[in-house]
Amino acid sequence: MSGIIGHLTYAILGRQATLEKAPQTAKLIDKHLDSYLAGAYFGADIMTLPGGRCTACGGEYGYGGNHPDRCPEDHTPLYPYMLTFDGVSYKPQRIHRMFYGRSHLLFGWQNGQSKFGLEWSQLSGYFEAVVADIFDFYSQPERRVAYIMGWISHVIGDALIKSIQPGLDLYLLNGTYTPQNRPIQDLFSFHHFGRAECQIDWADLMFNLAETPVESVQAHFMRLTQPCGQLAEKFPDGWLPQHKQLLYVVMSENRRYQKIRTPRLLKQLELDPITQNCDSELSRITGGLTFKEMMQVAEVAKFRQTLTYIGKTVGQFLSLLSWSI
Numbered sequence: 001m002s003g004i005i006g007h008l009t010y011a012i013l014g015r016q017a018t019l020e021k022a023p024q025t026a027k028l029i030d031k032h033l034d035s036y037l038a039g040a041y042f043g044a045d046i047m048t049l050p051g052g053r054c055t056a057c058g059g060e061y062g063y064g065g066n067h068p069d070r071c072p073e074d075h076t077p078l079y080p081y082m083l084t085f086d087g088v089s090y091k092p093q094r095i096h097r098m099f100y101g102r103s104h105l106l107f108g109w110q111n112g113q114s115k116f117g118l119e120w121s122q123l124s125g126y127f128e129a130v131v132a133d134i135f136d137f138y139s140q141p142e143r144r145v146a147y148i149m150g151w152i153s154h155v156i157g158d159a160l161i162k163s164i165q166p167g168l169d170l171y172l173l174n175g176t177y178t179p180q181n182r183p184i185q186d187l188f189s190f191h192h193f194g195r196a197e198c199q200i201d202w203a204d205l206m207f208n209l210a211e212t213p214v215e216s217v218q219a220h221f222m223r224l225t226q227p228c229g230q231l232a233e234k235f236p237d238g239w240l241p242q243h244k245q246l247l248y249v250v251m252s253e254n255r256r257y258q259k260i261r262t263p264r265l266l267k268q269l270e271l272d273p274i275t276q277n278c279d280s281e282l283s284r285i286t287g288g289l290t291f292k293e294m295m296q297v298a299e300v301a302k303f304r305q306t307l308t309y310i311g312k313t314v315g316q317f318l319s320l321l322s323w324s325i
Contacts, residue, residue, distance in 0.1 A: 003041075003045060004041050004045075004206065004258075004265065005186045005189050005190050005194075005202075005265075005269070006157070006161070006185060006186065006189060007040045007041050007044075007045075007153070007154050007157060007158075008037055008040055008041065008202075008205060008206075009189040009193055009194065009307060010040070010153050010154070010156070010157035010307075010310050010311060010314055011036060011037055011039075011040035011150050011153040011154075011157075011314070012198065012200070012311075013307055013308065013310065013311025013312075013314065013315075014149075014153045014156075014310075014311050014314030014315050014318055015029045015030075015036070015315075015318075016311060016315070017311050017312045017314065017315020017316070017318075017319075018315045018318050018319055021315065021319040022315075022318065022319035022321075025149070025318050025319060025321065028142055028145065028146055028149075029146055029149060031142065031146070032142060032143045032146035032147075033146075034208045034209050034211070034212050035143045035144075035146045035147045035150070035212050035215070036146040036147065036149055036150040037150055037205060037208075037209040038147060038150060038209040038210075038212040038215075039146065039147035039148060039149065039150025039151040039152075039153075039154070039215070040150035040151065040153050040154050041150075041154065041209065041258075042209075042212075042218075042251060042254050042255065042258075043103065043147060043148070043150055043151030043154055043215075043218060044103040044104055044151055044154040044155060044158070045103075045154070045254075046095060046096070046099045046100065046103055046247075046250055046251070046254060047063070047064035047065075047092055047095060047096045047100065048063070048064070048253075048254040048257055048258055048261075049063075049064060049065070049081060049083065049092040049095065049250070049253055049254065049257055050062055050063075050067070050081040050092075050257055050260075051063055051064065051065050051066045051067025051078075051080070051081060051092065052067030052068075052078030052079055052080055052081055053078060053079055053080075053081050054071035054073065054074065054076050054078055054079075055076065055079060056071065056074050056076040057071060057073050057074055057076070059071060059072075059073055060081065060257065060260060061078060062078075062081075063261075064092045064093070064096060065080070065081070065091055065092035065093040065096070067080070067081075083095065083249065083250065083253060085245070085246050085249045086245070086246075090246075095250055096110075097110040097111050098110075098111065098243065099222065099243075099247065099250070101113055101114070101116070101117060102116075102222040102223060102224065102238075103151070103218075103221075103222055104154075104155060104158060105117065105118045105123065105126065105155055106118055106119075106120065106123075106155070106159050106164050106165070107159070107162075107164050113238065115237075115238075116223070116237055116238030120159070120165050123155070123156075123317065124317065124320055125234055126231070126234070126235060127148075127152055127317060127320075127321065128230075128320065128321065129229070129230040129231040129233075129234050129235070130148055130217075130220065130221045130231055131145055131148060131321050132229070132230050133220060133228070133229035133230055133231055134148065134217055134220075136229060136230075137217075137220075137229065144215055144217045145321075147212075147215045147217065147218075148217060148221065149318050149321065151218075151221065152314070152317055152318060153314045153318070156310070156313055156314045156317055157310050157314060160309075160310050160313060161176065161177050161310065162176075162177050163176055163177065167309070167313070168306055168309065168310075169306075170301060170302075170303065170306045171301055172184060172185070172297065172298065172301040172303055173286065173287075173297055173301075179285065180285060180286055180287060181286070182285075183278075183282040183283075183285050183286050183294070184286060184289075184294045184295075184297060184298055184303075185298075185303065186269065187269065187278060187282065187291060187294055187295075188294070188295060188298045188303055188304075189307070190202060190269045191269075191271070191295075192295065192298075192304070193304070193307060202266060202269075203262070203266055206258075206262045206265075206266070207259070207262060209258075210255050210258045210259045210262065211255075212255070214248055214251045214252055214255070215251075216248070218247065218251060219244045219247050219248070222247065223235070223238050223239045223240065224239070224240055224241060224243050224244045224247050225239070225241050225244055226239070226241045227239045268281070268282065271291060276291060276292070277290060277291055278290070278291040278294070
């Protein structure tokens with residue numbers, strides 16, 4: 001499933017939660033909304049890469065190394081996608097192992113890097129150091145700070161919905177966050193929260209965030225530069241500057257491939273205008289539930305209240321940054 005819908009939802013709710021406690025933060029987000037939302041997705045999910053490529057039509061499919069056996073267009077076998085940089089070819093799975101923990105901080109560390117992971121109690125200090133550094137490094141830091149705040153919403157949202165950090169009281173279909181309930185989460189966020197409640201133009205948001213520039217600050221908060229600033233003072237371990245240029249190439253690919261994925265995701269999340277049924281594959285994943293039944297399950301599980309809790313928690317972290325904005 002998409003991933004992007006959930007993280008944009010957390011970011012939007014996080015921004016709403018800052019309106020009262022830190023209005024200057026909300027103002028900065030609104031001024032640089034595309035960058036804020038780009039950070040909410042690209043700031044962490046560096047595995048937004050194709051799974052396979054069709055040699056006949058040239059189409060790219062799948063996500064993060066996973067792909068169907070054959071091209072959906074012409075049924076030609078797909079060949080695994082590889083990213084080549086500086087004479088070395090990387091599978092998406094290798095990119096994931098190298099970088100995922102660095103962007104998510106609390107979990108996902110592999111290749112012997114788990115000792116560099118953080119505890120929940122360390123996050124505020126980490127975020128504050130990153131933001132302080134950006135104000136020191138750049139004469140016009142606002143867009144980059146918006147990107148960082150979007151990334152913060154991803155780190156917090158993932159930690160809560162994936163139960164890395166306790167706090168959610170959610171049992172949706174068969175658990176808190178499962179392959180079977182992710183279509184319910186996405187469809188609820190897309191239709192009920194996004195369209196009905198907030199009148200969000202998802203296509204506009206998703207296309208615009210993919211047009212934002214690659215942000216060099218991401219290498220800093222992933223500790224892939226030379227150690228510098230307050231972040232290096234407070235967190236001196238785990239810096240790997242030799243991978244900085246590779247990260248820039250990966251981030252560029254993330255944006256390129258998301259432009260391909262976005263129309264497909266939007267199509268999959270739409271309802272039949274006559275029957276109001278959802279995509280048959282999404283229904284199959286949930287065990288055959290109709291869209292109406294999915295929304296009933298979400299209501300019983302109080303999923304909207306869960307989103308509110310995530311948004312308020314994101315807002316609490318963002319509001320702590322207001323002293324430097």
